[in-house]
Amino acid sequence: MKLRRKILFAIILLVFIPVIVMGTVTYVNFSGAMEKKSSNFYWISLLETDRKLKFALSEISSITNSAITQPAIQQSLKQPDFVLTYDRKQEINNLLINHPMITSFSLYGKDRLLYQYNAPLSFTEMKAQSWYGAMTNAEGRPVWSGPGENGSESSGQPVLIQARIVKDYYSLEDIGYLVVYVRPDLLDQIFWEAATLKKGDILLVNKQGNIVFGKSGEHIGQRTDFPFLESHYNKEQDYYIDYYQGEKSLITFLPSHNSDWYLAAITPMNLISSESISIRNIALILGIVSLLSAFLFDRYFVRRLVRSINSAVNGMKRVKQGIFMPITTPQRADDESDQLIDGFNLMSAQINELIEQVQTEQGRKKEAEMQALMAQINPHFIYNSLESINSMAVLQGNKDISRMVISLGKLLRISISQNQELIPLHMEFEHVRHYLDIQKFRFEDKFSYAIEIPEMLKSYMTQKLIVQPIVENALYHAIEQMEAPGIITIEAREMGQDIIIIVKDNGPGFDQATLFSLWDQEHSNQKKYSDSGVGLKNVHERLNIRFGSPYGILVCSSPGYGSTIRIRIPKILP
Numbered sequence: 001m002k003l004r005r006k007i008l009f010a011i012i013l014l015v016f017i018p019v020i021v022m023g024t025v026t027y028v029n030f031s032g033a034m035e036k037k038s039s040n041f042y043w044i045s046l047l048e049t050d051r052k053l054k055f056a057l058s059e060i061s062s063i064t065n066s067a068i069t070q071p072a073i074q075q076s077l078k079q080p081d082f083v084l085t086y087d088r089k090q091e092i093n094n095l096l097i098n099h100p101m102i103t104s105f106s107l108y109g110k111d112r113l114l115y116q117y118n119a120p121l122s123f124t125e126m127k128a129q130s131w132y133g134a135m136t137n138a139e140g141r142p143v144w145s146g147p148g149e150n151g152s153e154s155s156g157q158p159v160l161i162q163a164r165i166v167k168d169y170y171s172l173e174d175i176g177y178l179v180v181y182v183r184p185d186l187l188d189q190i191f192w193e194a195a196t197l198k199k200g201d202i203l204l205v206n207k208q209g210n211i212v213f214g215k216s217g218e219h220i221g222q223r224t225d226f227p228f229l230e231s232h233y234n235k236e237q238d239y240y241i242d243y244y245q246g247e248k249s250l251i252t253f254l255p256s257h258n259s260d261w262y263l264a265a266i267t268p269m270n271l272i273s274s275e276s277i278s279i280r281n282i283a284l285i286l287g288i289v290s291l292l293s294a295f296l297f298d299r300y301f302v303r304r305l306v307r308s309i310n311s312a313v314n315g316m317k318r319v320k321q322g323i324f325m326p327i328t329t330p331q332r333a334d335d336e337s338d339q340l341i342d343g344f345n346l347m348s349a350q351i352n353e354l355i356e357q358v359q360t361e362q363g364r365k366k367e368a369e370m371q372a373l374m375a376q377i378n379p380h381f382i383y384n385s386l387e388s389i390n391s392m393a394v395l396q397g398n399k400d401i402s403r404m405v406i407s408l409g410k411l412l413r414i415s416i417s418q419n420q421e422l423i424p425l426h427m428e429f430e431h432v433r434h435y436l437d438i439q440k441f442r443f444e445d446k447f448s449y450a451i452e453i454p455e456m457l458k459s460y461m462t463q464k465l466i467v468q469p470i471v472e473n474a475l476y477h478a479i480e481q482m483e484a485p486g487i488i489t490i491e492a493r494e495m496g497q498d499i500i501i502i503v504k505d506n507g508p509g510f511d512q513a514t515l516f517s518l519w520d521q522e523h524s525n526q527k528k529y530s531d532s533g534v535g536l537k538n539v540h541e542r543l544n545i546r547f548g549s550p551y552g553i554l555v556c557s558s559p560g561y562g563s564t565i566r567i568r569i570p571k572i573l574p
Contacts (some may be wrong), residue, residue: 161179
């Protein structure tokens, strides 16, 4: 991405986006606050509506509670073939038709219609009603059925029905049924007094989703799918936003005192969001202004700054090619961008001078290096010198000096002359053999050694100088401390895809604490033979770095039982 675009993107990111985010957050928070405020308003309204509904229905239930315990109804239902007289009918009428909202009722025996007052249902029709099952399960408690669930709204004659079983006053046995029809004005009056916002509505719905009644009088009897009617609904709050009759609305709900009913308040969201439209418009205006400001800033400032930087970049490219040309600016503003160009011109001039100085010094340095190379001693000079010493020892008849010089020469050839890091295993063992032969002249008969390498393992490659440091440690830390003659054995074994090299001595051995002490202080302690340069830890780390964590050395020792060092390396063919 070009620098100019980066700066423009940064301005948009730091100015435009924060303004939009701030406006969006403000709008969302204000809308949420309005939703919660509207929900609280409706929740209080629903609570008051349910309180009034409970009072009105309880008033009707009190009348029927008193009526079904009176002798006129009790005696009439207890006698199977009893025929009501005119006086008995009037007495029953006086018990029930004494409330202005009760329009009619029906009194049924256990198997027939006993008496009805302006009621339309026969006994068979009564048993076919939707509320009949709930009435039988209620065990004498009143069951209410509103206009939207008993089918009266669709017939054009809406009515509120209370149905209940009549029980014997003394034995509590079922002796009949009482169905009371109440004017819908009872509900209309309660819901009309409920407080709502403009175009808002309050509904009474049952658990099956049928609208029992509504303040607006619309959609009564229709079926809805409110989520709070589901048995598994997890109630986190008393409101949510959903579509109702095709319009996005805030729906606040409250369980009614009647366990079969719910009260729901419906508020169109456009009424709630209308109060936050001004905040949304302000956020949009601020966003447009900030975006326009970003483009103007880019047009009149960033473009000139980027042009100066591009000129400096092109100048640097020319410097990289060895061309030192000053940068010219068509118009000067005497700001930091012009200072950048002036600084670059000064820097390129100084670099040009420095390059000329470096070239002169490089010529002198090469001449000095050539003279130093000519003065270096060729390693072959050392080998030739050792050969001369060996020849003199042979002429003098000193075979020990001859053998020692030969071993030292071969030792040096392996450790110095071989530039490659990996050497054949037999060469590494040969290096150890020459080392031990030289040490034999120093220790004389104080130790003996044995080297064993199978023929099939000789050609495998190994890292150089990994066995000799182990043998050196065995000499100086084990054999040298012994009074009796010591024995060092070196052998190679095959183990699957790996090779195990075992270095074993019969020295005094050491405990775990001594091993850790030697391991940690190996490079810092100035011991008698520390100039050998390589120790146990060094060998282990070199093998671990070269071949990986499974490879390295394993130390086994115990006081009085000698030491065994196992070196594990992979099989590597030349």
